[in-house]
Amino acid sequence: MTLKEIKSERIGDKYYTGNHDSGLRIFIYPKDGHHSTYAILGTKFGSINTSFFSTNNGEVVKLPDGIAHYLEHKLFESEDGDAFSKYAKTGASANAYTSFDMTCYLFSCTENFEESLKILLEFVQSPYFTPETVKKEQGIISQEIKMYDDDPSWRVMFNLYRAMFHKHPVKVEIAGTVQSISEINPENLYECYSNFYNLNNMALCVAGKVDPQEVLKIVDKIIKPINGTVPESYFPDDPYDIVRPRVEEKFPVSMPIFQLGFKEDASKGRPDIEESTQTDVILQVLASKASPLYRELLDQDLINESFGYEYFEGKGYAAVIFSGESKDPDKTASIIKEAIKKIHKDGISKEDFENAKKALYGRTLSILNSAENISNAILTLEFSNRELFAAIESVASVNLEDVNERLKSQLDIENCALSIISPESK
Amino acid sequence: MNDFIQHKLCDGINFNVIKESRFKTGRISATMFLPLNEETVSANAILPFLLSKSCQEFPDFTSLNKHLNDLYGASIYAEVSKLGETQVLGLSASFLDDRYSLNKESISAKVTELLCKMIFEPLFDNGKFIQENVEQEKRQLIELIESEYNDKRIFAKNRCEQLMCQDEKFGINRFGTKSQVEALTPDDIYKAWDQILKRAKIELTLLGNSNENLALDVFKRAFGKIKRENVFSCNTEIIKEAKHIKENREEMDLAQSKLVMGFRTGAALQDHLVMPMRVAVALFGSTPHSKLFLNVREKFSLCYYCAARYDRNKGIMLVQSGVEKENIQKAKLEILNQLGDVQKGKFTDNDVDAIKKSLSNNYRTVGDYLSSLENFYISQTFDSERVTPLEFVKRINAVTKDQIVKAANLITLDTVYILVGEKG
Numbered sequence: 105m106t107l108k109e110i111k112s113e114r115i116g117d118k119y120y121t122g123n124h125d126s127g128l129r130i131f132i133y134p135k136d137g138h139h140s141t142y143a144i145l146g147t148k149f150g151s152i153n154t155s156f157f158s159t160n161n162g163e164v165v166k167l168p169d170g171i172a173h174y175l176e177h178k179l180f181e182s183e184d185g186d187a188f189s190k191y192a193k194t195g196a197s198a199n200a201y202t203s204f205d206m207t208c209y210l211f212s213c214t215e216n217f218e219e220s221l222k223i224l225l226e227f228v229q230s231p232y233f234t235p236e237t238v239k240k241e242q243g244i245i246s247q248e249i250k251m252y253d254d255d256p257s258w259r260v261m262f263n264l265y266r267a268m269f270h271k272h273p274v275k276v277e278i279a280g281t282v283q284s285i286s287e288i289n290p291e292n293l294y295e296c297y298s299n300f301y302n303l304n305n306m307a308l309c310v311a312g313k314v315d316p317q318e319v320l321k322i323v324d325k326i327i328k329p330i331n332g333t334v335p336e337s338y339f340p341d342d343p344y345d346i347v348r349p350r351v352e353e354k355f356p357v358s359m360p361i362f363q364l365g366f367k368e369d370a371s372k373g374r375p376d377i378e379e380s381t382q383t384d385v386i387l388q389v390l391a392s393k394a395s396p397l398y399r400e401l402l403d404q405d406l407i408n409e410s411f412g413y414e415y416f417e418g419k420g421y422a423a424v425i426f427s428g429e430s431k432d433p434d435k436t437a438s439i440i441k442e443a444i445k446k447i448h449k450d451g452i453s454k455e456d457f458e459n460a461k462k463a464l465y466g467r468t469l470s471i472l473n474s475a476e477n478i479s480n481a482i483l484t485l486e487f488s489n490r491e492l493f494a495a496i497e498s499v500a501s502v503n504l505e506d507v508n509e510r511l512k513s514q515l516d517i518e519n520c521a522l523s524i525i526s527p528e529s530k
Numbered sequence: 531m532n533d534f535i536q537h538k539l540c541d542g543i544n545f546n547v548i549k550e551s552r553f554k555t556g557r558i559s560a561t562m563f564l565p566l567n568e569e570t571v572s573a574n575a576i577l578p579f580l581l582s583k584s585c586q587e588f589p590d591f592t593s594l595n596k597h598l599n600d601l602y603g604a605s606i607y608a609e610v611s612k613l614g615e616t617q618v619l620g621l622s623a624s625f626l627d628d629r630y631s632l633n634k635e636s637i638s639a640k641v642t643e644l645l646c647k648m649i650f651e652p653l654f655d656n657g658k659f660i661q662e663n664v665e666q667e668k669r670q671l672i673e674l675i676e677s678e679y680n681d682k683r684i685f686a687k688n689r690c691e692q693l694m695c696q697d698e699k700f701g702i703n704r705f706g707t708k709s710q711v712e713a714l715t716p717d718d719i720y721k722a723w724d725q726i727l728k729r730a731k732i733e734l735t736l737l738g739n740s741n742e743n744l745a746l747d748v749f750k751r752a753f754g755k756i757k758r759e760n761v762f763s764c765n766t767e768i769i770k771e772a773k774h775i776k777e778n779r780e781e782m783d784l785a786q787s788k789l790v791m792g793f794r795t796g797a798a799l800q801d802h803l804v805m806p807m808r809v810a811v812a813l814f815g816s817t818p819h820s821k822l823f824l825n826v827r828e829k830f831s832l833c834y835y836c837a838a839r840y841d842r843n844k845g846i847m848l849v850q851s852g853v854e855k856e857n858i859q860k861a862k863l864e865i866l867n868q869l870g871d872v873q874k875g876k877f878t879d880n881d882v883d884a885i886k887k888s889l890s891n892n893y894r895t896v897g898d899y900l901s902s903l904e905n906f907y908i909s910q911t912f913d914s915e916r917v918t919p920l921e922f923v924k925r926i927n928a929v930t931k932d933q934i935v936k937a938a939n940l941i942t943l944d945t946v947y948i949l950v951g952e953k954g
Contacts, residue, residue: 247833251786
């Protein structure tokens with residue numbers, strides 16, 4: 105296979121990409137002077153892909169909640185032993201994670217790269233599930249689920265998702281529930297695997313100390329093409345409206361924590377790279393430490409350093425979310441809404457725009473410091489048909505008119521939900 | 531790799547340079563070391579937070595942040611931590627390297643000057659910190675102290691450390707207590723600031739591609755105006771062996787119980803058994819090839835996390851785990867059983883080889899992250915020699931099985947803390 109060079113003229117960095125005959129997409133980002141190599145193999149299959157149209161009869165098949173994450177745990181075991189014990193011989197530091205829309209397997213190493221890459225490619229291609237091995241994992245994953253149950257910042261987040269989304273599976277916890285994972289067995293794990301661990305649905309990214317040709321050689325040797333097509337995931341249409349405007353839960357915390365989400369229309373597809381950047385500018389102007397909103401919340405003793413915001417979006421869901429600790433989340437929410445009203449009315453000024461753009465540009469470039477961040481960004485962007493250098497370029501070239509235009513369709517104060525975790529009364 | 535160059539500015543103050551051109555950003559930091567004391571802990575702790583919010587040139591928080599945005603999103607960080615029984619205050623900045631600014635602007639020089647002004651020219655009114663700003667930081671620091679209760683893993687770990695070291699300085703919270711913060715006055719904080727500039731050991735570190743002479747000049751000039759006095763000495767009490775086992779239980783409305791076990795290791799600071807202890811602890815419980823992972827998690831499915839962490843600055847080891855209420859005892863016994871196996875030498879050469887490879891990998895990776903490099907060197911501030919990550923790798927690999935067993939046999943259980951989850 106041949107590799108194409110992708111270069112950022114602005115920064116001077118470059119990387120290589122190509123499509124392997126097997127369908128696997130490959131990205132290689134060498135970094136001069138780096139001591140370590142980071143490799144990540146991901147599939148576009150996460151916790152929200154629990155329903156899909158069968159490739160046999162077109163009917164919707166429903167899998168147990170949490171199965172993508174369970175599969176991630178179980179894939180580490182192959183018939184000839186588990187991946188960690190193989191990595192133990194190379195010294196690589198290995199891990200894996202499951203998000204809403206992807207599952208990734210990764211390692212970082214400073215020597216024996218070839219051997220470690222072989223281990224990664226081989227174990228992800230060698231599913232081995234028996235009733236005993238599947239059963240054994242239940243105890244471990246149940247404890248992982250309970251660990252998250254005890255994490256108030258996790259609870260406040262999923263309570264918000266459930267207050268915003270009627271049907272979309274993003275409201276279901278990534279690892280599922282102790283109940284739902286009890287329905288997982290070798291059969292449905294194999295079904296998931298054969299449908300979604302198709303190389304056409306996967307990508308490999310290697311960054312740091314790396315010779316691109318070496319990677320290709322190993323991929324050619326180890327990768328076995330899989331037949332079949334990737335089924336299309338089914339997402340029930342989620343109405344524009346939120347489910348309920350306020351949800352509160354008691355938990356052992358020292359002061360209330362909150363998340364405030366402004367739900368958006370996600371029925372027309374995901375935002376492109378320019379739109380994402382425009383939203384980042386809007387949020388930077390609206391709520392960063394340089395904003396009048398942040399200042400007002402501080403002056404009223406309503407927020408602290410934990411205050412933050414994000415644009416939370418994926419296939420079929422989108423929302424702007426503010427979060428933090430606050431002695432009075434309701435008052436905080438109403439001040440945020442007032443600031444949104446004002447920015448909708450006045451628009452963003454040239455001065456604030458230029459200021460926000462510079463900050464965003466600097467912080468975006470810092471992603472390129474680490475092989476780990478680069479690889480994760482490339483993979484995440486690839487799975488939503490976007491590209492890393494284009495993302496950086498979009499910050500350098502964003503313009504105020506587009507930002508103000510985008511602002512009109514975001515942050516609907518009539519369509520928001522507030523989730524609160526408040527202290528138990530003593 | 532990553533040459534570390536040190537210039538002595540004056541008594542107790544060094545200016546360190548780690549020159550690296552392959553990063554898009556640079557860092558500059560001031561790390562201040564103070565004895566950990568009940569009397570001064572909170573006045574010291576509030577300082578980096580207070581100083582990072584304004585200075586005479588930028589008296590207003592909003593305009594300061596506009597300025598930082600204009601410097602391509604440069605970030606200022608205030609941190610407080612413990613290195614053994616030394617309180618460590620950090621004020622640092624990270625910033626885009628000048629080469630990548632859109633209009634060929636000089637970012638690093640401006641950020642360096644800003645950081646210097648935050649330290650030396652704080653916002654005063656009549657020579658005092660401003661009451662209103664102090665009150666704002668007090669509120670936020672109290673909320674930060676209280677938020678340690680929210681994350682139950684951190685809460686349980688802190689409780690165990692606190693109970694284990696209740697009669698040692700190490701038992702003091704790095705920020706102090708809520709009531710200590712509440713009682714702070716602008717005068718207390720001024721005194722702490724004055725003492726730090728005069729008496730703290732301070733490491734200034736510049737990392738990245740910036741002009742070190744420029745930064746060196748800025749700090750030379752600033753410290754030139756300070757009359758330095760006797761530098762504080764920072765010592766840590768090392769208890770080599772636990773006399774008896776303390777056990778403490780608390781209940782909370784949780785889905786999962788948290789089990790934390792605190793051990794004395796007998797090896798601390800620059801003891802010759804510190805390297806073998808690192809290998810022994812890793813073998814026992816800090817990699818996926820460790821005994822705790824392979825047995826307590828994988829074989830017995832008792833938990834999702836069960837890991838050991840060694841703190842050579844205090845000579846202690848903590849094992850943290852989250853388990854089902856009815857499995858607490860079983861997990862505790864199994865953890866001790868696995869430690870027993872390490873102490874009896876029940877492990878193979880392959881096991882040792884795997885652990886050494888894993889630790890070597892970690893140390894060789896240090897140079898790929900500016901913040902890891904900085905931490906790596908800063909953690910050696912009080913050592914008599916400065917060791918590079920590669921020298922670390924060499925020393926790890928020289929550790930023998932006998933040394934591992936010897937080190938493991940120094941480990942004694944001191945405190946068991948159990949946060950019983952009453953939901954499950």
